[in-house]
Amino acid sequence: MSLTDGSTRIEKQIADRALEYVLHPPTGSDPVVDFAAPGDLLAVFDEAVSIDMADVVQPAPDSALMEAVELVLKHSMHTSHPRFLNQNFAGPDPVSVVGDWLGAALNTTGATFEAAPVFTLIENALLKKLGRVAGYRVDDEPSAIPPGLFCPGGSTATLYALQLARHRHQPDVVRVGAGPDRLVLFVSDAGHYAAVKSAALLGLGMDAVMKVASDPSGAMNTEALSAAVEHAQARGLTPFAVIATAGTTVTSAFDDINEVADICEAHGLWLHVDGCYGGSALFSPSQRHRLAGVERSDSFVWNLHKMMGMTQQCSALLVRDPHQLAPCFATGADYLFQPDKAHGEYDSGDRTFQCARRVDSLKLWLAWNHHGDAGFADRIDHAVAMADHARDVIRRSGGEFVQVVDGSFSNVVFAWVPEDLRPLASLDALDDSARDRMHLLPPAIKRHMQAEGTAMLGFQPIGGCNTFRLICMSSTVQTDDIDAVYRLISTYGGNVTSL
Numbered sequence: 001m002s003l004t005d006g007s008t009r010i011e012k013q014i015a016d017r018a019l020e021y022v023l024h025p026p027t028g029s030d031p032v033v034d035f036a037a038p039g040d041l042l043a044v045f046d047e048a049v050s051i052d053m054a055d056v057v058q059p060a061p062d063s064a065l066m067e068a069v070e071l072v073l074k075h076s077m078h079t080s081h082p083r084f085l086n087q088n089f090a091g092p093d094p095v096s097v098v099g100d101w102l103g104a105a106l107n108t109t110g111a112t113f114e115a116a117p118v119f120t121l122i123e124n125a126l127l128k129k130l131g132r133v134a135g136y137r138v139d140d141e142p143s144a145i146p147p148g149l150f151c152p153g154g155s156t157a158t159l160y161a162l163q164l165a166r167h168r169h170q171p172d173v174v175r176v177g178a179g180p181d182r183l184v185l186f187v188s189d190a191g192h193y194a195a196v197k198s199a200a201l202l203g204l205g206m207d208a209v210m211k212v213a214s215d216p217s218g219a220m221n222t223e224a225l226s227a228a229v230e231h232a233q234a235r236g237l238t239p240f241a242v243i244a245t246a247g248t249t250v251t252s253a254f255d256d257i258n259e260v261a262d263i264c265e266a267h268g269l270w271l272h273v274d275g276c277y278g279g280s281a282l283f284s285p286s287q288r289h290r291l292a293g294v295e296r297s298d299s300f301v302w303n304l305h306k307m308m309g310m311t312q313q314c315s316a317l318l319v320r321d322p323h324q325l326a327p328c329f330a331t332g333a334d335y336l337f338q339p340d341k342a343h344g345e346y347d348s349g350d351r352t353f354q355c356a357r358r359v360d361s362l363k364l365w366l367a368w369n370h371h372g373d374a375g376f377a378d379r380i381d382h383a384v385a386m387a388d389h390a391r392d393v394i395r396r397s398g399g400e401f402v403q404v405v406d407g408s409f410s411n412v413v414f415a416w417v418p419e420d421l422r423p424l425a426s427l428d429a430l431d432d433s434a435r436d437r438m439h440l441l442p443p444a445i446k447r448h449m450q451a452e453g454t455a456m457l458g459f460q461p462i463g464g465c466n467t468f469r470l471i472c473m474s475s476t477v478q479t480d481d482i483d484a485v486y487r488l489i490s491t492y493g494g495n496v497t498s499l
């Protein structure tokens, strides 16, 4: 540590610069990203502090570190920029950023009450509140086991949920390992790949995930689910769980949770709801109907770092029966979870896979108290209102843009149509050569946007043809920004097709 006084210490300089960025992130005509190819980035940093760590022998001077901090800021993606419409997360809530810093400053683990007395109570209170919002029956006794855990991301929480699901079906597996039964689970073909990775890690195998057809909007076809479960049983496989998706990644579609729950109850299957993305719709009185039936789920994963703008990561795994966590994860390490220590009944460590656990609950607790339930509802309503505006622009575009997937939530999936192909009723109307042309457009247009740093939005194939996906996750996005992004697509599209 340098021996300078507090006002010039490097950590204060970095903190001041970071806070300045949080309070005044790039906006308007500022670039969304100052994009550089990997080789160029490495070369730029060589002027200050090399990214490459091979020669870190002597400490870098403070001035060089500050130059490096500026380069980090300059060349990173500005997810707070109102034209960052690329993914289902975006610029963070500033209170959550500094809440994260405060948690880091206190650098502890959420594993035990002893090491995290305040955070343990905060986490418990938040899990109970989230459980109540989801309609779970929650035990309000302060010392009652909370209905879940905060996990490092939705994919990890999915792994936890499927471990719980298997445990209910085959309680011996945690001790003696998997038996000969071929366990299978079901998720729609629009569901997130976390299911497949979790199945691989659990030793079920990726093929244990049976993909159920979704309808054109991306919601699971529940008749196909019923048929798939019965077909699997007839083949001698052992269904044990279904994942209903509440907010699919690409089209923000919601599976009908009540219909899925009926099927799960009929077949004795664990119902897991992947609300990583759309779970936050529960905060909005006008949007929460999309998750009707979530209270019937056995587990529910909810990423507050997506729609709610908490810093990554902030994921809650909620479980209907919290007593199922310990049998899956407890090992009783007697140097940490001593039975004779004070308040050990508050320790969460024997209900989790992790040992050290970040205190992700602090930032959410601060932000939620700062905004209140009403502020959280507004954030969701704003995201949907911006998506409605984007859909409106498409309707009024005279055929320049077409909405490719019907939807009324936060994602807008659309195509830009070259002049000679207008009017285009749907992508299905394209012949092969026109489809091939259309397929190349979104990546080409995006490359221009990225290179000039004017905006960021996603693209993905739908029915084999690349289409744009616009998502307004940041509360800074306004209708003008959306209009500007459509104008940019139009300009770049015109330039690309005239080449």
Ligand SMILES: Cc1ncc(COP(=O)(O)O)c(C=O)c1O
Pocket (backbone or CB within 6 Å): 088, 152, 153, 154, 155, 156, 191, 192, 194, 245, 247, 248, 249, 274, 275, 276, 277, 303, 313, 315
């Ligand atoms: C529907 C859905 N489920 C799960 C996940 C995985 O969450 P995480 O990125 O926190 O692992 C995502 C991420 O985008 C998602 O959209």
